[in-house]
Amino acid sequence: MGGLIKYRSRFIVWNGVFSSYSISLDRRRSETRLLHAAITKLKPPLLVCRSPSAPSSRARALSLRARSPPSKPSSSPRASPRTPPSSRISPGTSPPRRAPRRTPSARCSGSAPARAARTRSTPSSPTSPSPATPPPRSASSRSSPRAATPGGPTGTRSRPRSRRARGSAAATLYGACGECGDARRVFDEMAGRDVVSWTALVSAFVRGGRFVEALAVFGEMDVAPNEGTLASALVACGRLGAVRAGKAVHGWCLKRQRELELIVGNALLDMYVKCEKLHLARRVFDRLLVRDIVSWTVMISGLVHCRLPSEALELFNGMQTSGVKPDKVVLSTVLSACASLGALESGRWVHEYIERKGIEWDVHVGTSLVDMYAKCGCLETSLSIFHKMPVKNVSSWNALINGFALHGHGREALVYFDRMVASGLPPNEVTFIIVLGACCHTGLVQEGLGLFNLMNNSYNLSPWEEHYGCMVDLLGRAGLIQEAYGLIKVMPMTPAVSTWGALLSACQAHGRVEFSQQILRHVHELESSGSGFYVLLSNLYALNDRWTDVKRVRGLLSEKGLWKEPGSSLIEVNGKTSEFVVGQTNHQDMDAICAVLFMLMKQIHLDAL
Template sequence: MFKSKTPKIFASKYATLCYSSAPSIVEATQFSHYLDPRFYLYELIKCKTPNQVKQVHAQITTNGLLKNQIVANKLLYIYCMHKSLDDSYALFCGLSEKNAVSWSVMIGGYAKNGDFINSLRIFRDYLRSGDRPDNYTLPFVIRVCRDTMDLKMGRLIHNVVYKCGLDSDDFVVAALVDMYSKCKVIGDAYQLFDKMPKRDLVTWTVMIGACTECGDPDEALSLFDRMREEGVVPDKVALVNVVNACAKIGAMHKAKVVHEYIARSKFSLDVILGTAMVDMYAKCGSVDVAREVFDGLREKNVITWSAMIGAYGYHGQGRNAIDMFPTMLRSRILPNKITFVSLLYACSHSGLVEEGKRLFNSMQKEYGVKPDIKHFTCMVDLLGRAGKIDESLQLIESMSVAKDEGIWGALLGACRIHGHVELAEKAAKSLIELQPQNPGHYVLLSNIYAKAGKWEDVAKIRELMSHQKLKKIPGWTWIEVDNKIHRFSVGDHTHPRSKEIYEKLNYMLKELEIAGYVPDTNFVLHDVDEELKLGNLFSHSEKLAIAFGLISTPEQSTIRIMKNLRVCGDCHTFCKFVSQVTSRVIVVRDANRFHHFKEGACSCGDYW
């Protein structure tokens, strides 16, 4: 009877079924002979619960459309999207035919739901099936290796790529570059990247981000220049990576160049890029410019506020950091864990003990933020720096959260400042148990022993390090001059202007001694004669970088340097005298914070 109806009437009814806000499956079955697969694809998209998916699944089976691979794959995907992996896998196993999309949906479905083991198991079954993976399936598996940071499996998948003849495929190689980058095997990532005949924006962005994360931000900025030279226009994601690279290297000139490019390209500073810019200027040594960018942002979230509070903190402006907190609350932005870490850090490095205690006690009571190990670490550091060692130890012993290397490191640092040898031994023992391969813990304990004149204990630590083949992390200092980064190590003679640098340094030392500078050989903690100690002190990387800055930058200009380790006490004193004698402002960024030296004084107030 239905066949006798005119095509026009049927078309109208079919349109009603497909495009009404809630077409009925029961009604649809009345016209099952006329419904094509598109109807069910539309129905699957509309499903909001696993039960609704099962209902559509039943109709698809009833109408014999499960043999249609497009419909079957869509059903697999929708099950995975609703996290019904058992239903998805049962359907997958029952399919008479599977194509590359079917396998990819299952591999990706398990991966997106965090079941990486089954994701790789499905891939193994795919290989055993005799089918050859294509450039659609392989990137899914490579991303699993990336997310799990499973380098061994990643290399095996790389071999499969070669066997499938896809080692020149842009999509596959881009995924491999991403995987090696996340696994921090930057050399392999770079090798693949350079061989790519065509690099898209995503691949450039991944490579720039990888160099930044793996400790080579200078190379990341060089890649940014290369990318633009090759005509690839960066988007906001790429620019965030570039801005982060500037922040890592602390290069003010490069930061300004990137900022000018962003302004010239008319990129709006949204909350993500804007927050990155605030962080960049703060870590390049200018908290004032960071505040200007912050004030100019139309939209700020809790991360933006926390970044600005943190900037004041590591620039030694603890009071400014605390004053921002009520302003943030008045802006109807509620604090989170990061906010309180920034606040407590600021209190710790400015000696604001009572303010820090008040904030710590208010976290959970007033704002519902439960303190975690990072907040306890900040409090231990705050109390320890202030000389409240016993109170600091009591807090550690009363903690309900598991103790990590950060908490013991903070206590060990406090022991170094105040010469508490016995407690230092306890903290160091706990640190070495947690991280036996970290040479920094052994070195710090060795320095504490040396400062106390316990040379036998120093010898034991050195012997232990030698037995475990541990080496002290080398200290490096960077300075940006003429848009180029120059790097120095202790006793460095590799710089092209090395002779001039040492001549300037020797001349400066004589001037500083006249002004009252007395080298503090306590910071060369080795049992060697005083003459050798002085030689070691005078060739510290900070001093070499500053001497280079004095001979290669205009008079009265600010000298900015960055060190990968904590600046030593003698170099701190040296910087104060240099700022006084030369009338230069010197900004030093070390592993912990910033020091701004001007007219013989430091912004830290010698509390660091």
């Protein structure tokens, strides 16, 4: 699901220039800097919050006229008719005191209406002097030239706060466009920083994929983080797999507040799921007082990702009981769980639910349905849904081709591979793993060699270790042991245990016991990190009749606490899925199962005669 918490940046530009501005990740650098320049060049008068009790247009005109430079005295002894009587200077009186000169920092700038708005901080009264002779400011007013108007919240907004808001908006803007360096530069140039500024920088690094820098900035914060900061930090921890750092953030949240907020709780769920700590994720999920669709989606997808499809279906049933309606994302995840279990009835129920509720199909829902029906053996239904899909991507074609490959229809898989290429959609690495596996299970050696060479020559795709493993298995099944061994020696990466295991199985199948000695020398050079290494080594010793070494290796496997996951198979009967494990003897219907198997073996024996 990858990506579960999505952010859209909205920037409010003051004075009604724009109501909102949405930024997408593919914007060019030039557009970003032009918008930043536009925000930076906004003058402080544009940021004035106008009071409801604004003076009339006549008062603003008088204020502007009072601020204009004095005109030359008239030759007539009469006073100008434009001069108010209260402003005339009578003989014997001292001239009015001139207002102190304003400093450049406190000087008004901008348009005429904006300068007139600044005069609201000294409202006129019946006993106050006329606008032509402003009264002297008191000591308090001289010390704080940016004092707010008596209107309180409706007064003039301070200039540092406005600059900080513009800087935070610019940092968020650069982060949304992936320009982390420019976001850091804007942040460093800010004189004052609040939690919004820090959150903008942390989220910018997270959006840009620089998760280490995001956590470093989070550690440098000198203010208390908010929900957005914590969510961004937890996303970085999840992407890095830094479960210890995520636990530290979790502990900080528990110390500050008893109950987790929904946004932080969902971010914690996502972090623990990405770190594959499902028991901690389930603990957080159970303690959430309120769960939305995101909470259920993260938990269900985490169980499916960690190969626990049965638990995912149980949780989906609990989601329905809670009253939360599933969306397309949850239904696609549940269909993946049904495909893993082979639960055809559950998958059909989800399909009917989609049709009954009128949920719009997209490429993800269609691909999940194709994959579910194909893995459950309903190839005709899968093919029918595939043809009904209005839009198909690479994953859709891969799901259909994989369905043919799983059920041994290698030729049909290659046919639809050719149709995919003819449609103009280039295959990816997963597509070639699927078609090489189809060739392997049907013995199409020449076709497999041609596809392997086609990867690099036509599509410029470098083979993975899985591609080499498929080719080794393909050549080994065909009895070309020496060719498979030669391919392993020219691999650009270290062969995995599974690759050597495929070659060993080919040696056993074709009676090449002497060749296993060469494999044994290479296997000793591998790192013994998992149980697969010891199982392979034990099989090699058994193939060479070295039973003492077999016993020693199996003892090491037990001492290290490693175990090999046994083979299993799933079957659904009357809507109930049953799992059978190799060596299992405690099934409730074991007697009936053994009786049916005996009848089948007898029928096979009779058909062979």
